[in-house]
Amino acid sequence: MSQPTTYSLSARIMHWGMAFLLFSMLFAGLAMVQSLQPWHLTLLGLHKSFGVIALIAVIVRLVIRLRTTTPALPDSIPALQKRIAHASHWLLYAAMFAMPLSGYFMQNAAGRPVAVFDLFTLPAIMPVSLPLYGFFREVHALVAWALIALVLVHIAAALHHGLVKRDGVLQSMTGRKK
Amino acid sequence: MSKKTPSALPLRYAIIIGAVGGLGALVFAVAGGLGQSSVTAQDFVNLQEGGNPHLGFRRAHAKGFCVAGEFVSNGSLQPYSIAPQFTATSTPFVGRISIAGGNPTAPDLNAPVRSLALSFGEGSSRWLTAMNTPPVMAVGTPEAFYQQIQALSPDPETGERNPERISAFFAAHPETQTFRNWQAGYTPSSSFASEIYHSINAFYLINENGDRQAVRWAAMPTVSNGETLDAANANALQDEFFARVEAQPVAFDLTFTFANDSDDETNPTVLWPSTRRNMIAGQIVVHQAMPESEGNCNEINFDPLVLPKGMAATADPILRARSAAYAESYRRRAREHFLNSSLQPSPQKESENNQ
Ligand code: HEM
Ligand code: HEM
Numbered sequence: 001m002s003q004p005t006t007y008s009l010s011a012r013i014m015h016w017g018m019a020f021l022l023f024s025m026l027f028a029g030l031a032m033v034q035s036l037q038p039w040h041l042t043l044l045g046l047h048k049s050f051g052v053i054a055l056i057a058v059i060v061r062l063v064i065r066l067r068t069t070t071p072a073l074p075d076s077i078p079a080l081q082k083r084i085a086h087a088s089h090w091l092l093y094a095a096m097f098a099m100p101l102s103g104y105f106m107q108n109a110a111g112r113p114v115a116v117f118d119l120f121t122l123p124a125i126m127p128v129s130l131p132l133y134g135f136f137r138e139v140h141a142l143v144a145w146a147l148i149a150l151v152l153v154h155i156a157a158a159l160h161h162g163l164v165k166r167d168g169v170l171q172s173m174t175g176r177k178k
Numbered sequence: 179m180s181k182k183t184p185s186a187l188p189l190r191y192a193i194i195i196g197a198v199g200g201l202g203a204l205v206f207a208v209a210g211g212l213g214q215s216s217v218t219a220q221d222f223v224n225l226q227e228g229g230n231p232h233l234g235f236r237r238a239h240a241k242g243f244c245v246a247g248e249f250v251s252n253g254s255l256q257p258y259s260i261a262p263q264f265t266a267t268s269t270p271f272v273g274r275i276s277i278a279g280g281n282p283t284a285p286d287l288n289a290p291v292r293s294l295a296l297s298f299g300e301g302s303s304r305w306l307t308a309m310n311t312p313p314v315m316a317v318g319t320p321e322a323f324y325q326q327i328q329a330l331s332p333d334p335e336t337g338e339r340n341p342e343r344i345s346a347f348f349a350a351h352p353e354t355q356t357f358r359n360w361q362a363g364y365t366p367s368s369s370f371a372s373e374i375y376h377s378i379n380a381f382y383l384i385n386e387n388g389d390r391q392a393v394r395w396a397a398m399p400t401v402s403n404g405e406t407l408d409a410a411n412a413n414a415l416q417d418e419f420f421a422r423v424e425a426q427p428v429a430f431d432l433t434f435t436f437a438n439d440s441d442d443e444t445n446p447t448v449l450w451p452s453t454r455r456n457m458i459a460g461q462i463v464v465h466q467a468m469p470e471s472e473g474n475c476n477e478i479n480f481d482p483l484v485l486p487k488g489m490a491a492t493a494d495p496i497l498r499a500r501s502a503a504y505a506e507s508y509r510r511r512a513r514e515h516f517l518n519s520s521l522q523p524s525p526q527k528e529s530e531n532n533q
Contacts, residue, residue, distance in 0.1 A: 027208055033219065035214060036498075037499075040502050110479060134517070137509050159198070163190040
């Protein structure tokens with residue numbers, strides 16, 4: 001079987017769905033930690049619930065990624081640049097795991113229950129500890145900024161492929177007209 | 179897709195730069211406070227620190243100690259709430275008794291406000307409450323509370339409070355009257371055990387039918403004042419309490435006041451009439467008291483919006499503001515403890531307390 005020219009439909013759905021989810025999570029997080037307004041409580045609850053969904057989603061996504069064949073980058077791209085592209089993708093995966101996990105762990109370390117849409121409460125798997133909370137709370141903020149930086153570079157690169165090089169790399173994720 | 183001539187190349191680069199730059203700018207703007215109202219959680223905690231943070235300590239109610247005991251419920255609240263704490267059972271708690279203010283070595287007897295914070299239950303039945311001696315807030319919004327703290331703070335130049343600024347603040351905020359009446363009639367007791375600690379904000383009890391009842395609660399003392407205290411001892415109240423608990427448990431009646439339809443549960447500046455129904459839910463029994471360095475209350479952020487199933491927050495703007503401000507203070511002190519593991523949770527109590 002030859003290598004496909006686009007990502008599988010399931011991979012593309014996960015990609016665009018999670019792009020939307022992660023942007024919502026980032027903006028919600030950045031806004032809510034400052035806000036003294038009554039909606040803070042509601043947004044915090046949604047942030048935690050959707051954050052757990054983001055964790056489940058990235059696990060599903062990784063499984064899809066490992067089980068499907070991904071399109072190869074065009075030969076016009078130098079080998080070094082290909083390696084950088086691949087490394088940046090794995091860094092994105094690392095950040096997508098680190099965000100929800102640090103959120104979950106910091107709530108554990110704070111002794112706070114993580115309720116998902118009032119349906120169920122996740123078990124605590126970290127001890128309650130002030131320094132541990134301090135660590136995961138800062139990781140949550142630092143990785144958020146790293147994720148933002150990675151995503152901006154990622155978008156710039158994708159648009160460069162799509163608008164300037166026009167080598168089909170952008171279309172491998174947007175899908176092609178048949 | 180058809181290939182086009184690269185004549186539009188500058189335009190395409192402009193699109194890329196515009197899209198990525200615009201998105202980046204939006205993220206920075208939101209992180210920098212775009213869309214926030216005038217006072218943020220960070221502003222509030224900065225004001226409480228007053229430019230002089232005591233590293234590792236709570237930015238408010240910095241001085242305190244841990245307590246432990248049990249809430250012995252009599253079951254009377256069961257028709258109103260499904261929270262397991264209210265069944266006729268006993269639930270262990272960890273708590274903290276503190277005085278208001280950001281200075282962890284302030285003299286106990288100078289503090290205008292004393293506090294009792296409690297944490298009981300686990301998982302979806304976890305309940306945290308932080309209670310203060312006044313029955314009402316002076317003002318009803320976080321913005322006004324921020325101005326109140328500003329007005330009451332000593333002038334940075336003279337080091338003194340500015341009476342004109344204070345009276346101007348109170349004149350502009352007639353809703354402070356109930357609080358000031360309470361203040362005028364309040365005599366601090368000579369023991370943490372003989373104070374009344376109020377929830378101030380109102381909450382809902384929710385029963386199995388989903389009916390909501392707005393309530394406030396208070397921990398009512400079961401003992402009267404002890405002997406007079408040594409005014410020169412900065413830890414007079416702590417020492418008295420440690421000695422008292424050593425001798426016998428200290429109990430409070432946890433009393434709930436039920437709102438009527440005519441009461442506004444979202445306004446923490448107004449007292450509900452004394453004719454409102456009161457119910458004692460059970461007793462808070464303190465069995466142990468220990469310095470923060472020996473207890474496990476320092477790692478708790480007593481965020482009053484952590485409520486069990488069967489209780490919910492009202493839309494009271496002060497109540498809703500507390501979560502984010504507490505989290506910011508918690509974040510700062512936790513970071514300080516992470517970066518410097520030698521930080522003491524609280525000034526070590528003299529060994530005499532552990533006799
Ligand atoms: C992909 C998933 C997630 C993203 C992108 C994300 C993003 C963020 C961001 C950007 C902040 C603000 C950080 C700051 O400005 O310092 C934040 C705060 C927060 N996040 Fe997340 N988060 C995610 C998942 C979670 C999860 C799963 C939880 C918990 C179960 C969680 C709990 C929190 C909490 C409690 C805060 C506020 C901390 C405070 O008030 O100090 N997050 N998040
Ligand atoms: C907008 C209003 C308020 C703000 C911004 C505020 C802010 C704070 C902050 C930043 C802390 C330190 C949290 C930590 O590091 O763990 C704190 C602690 C505390 N607050 Fe407030 N507070 C507000 C209203 C109230 C009210 C209405 C009450 C009482 C009913 C109250 C009672 C307490 C108590 C008892 C503590 C100490 C809890 C402990 O021992 O850890 N606060 N507050």
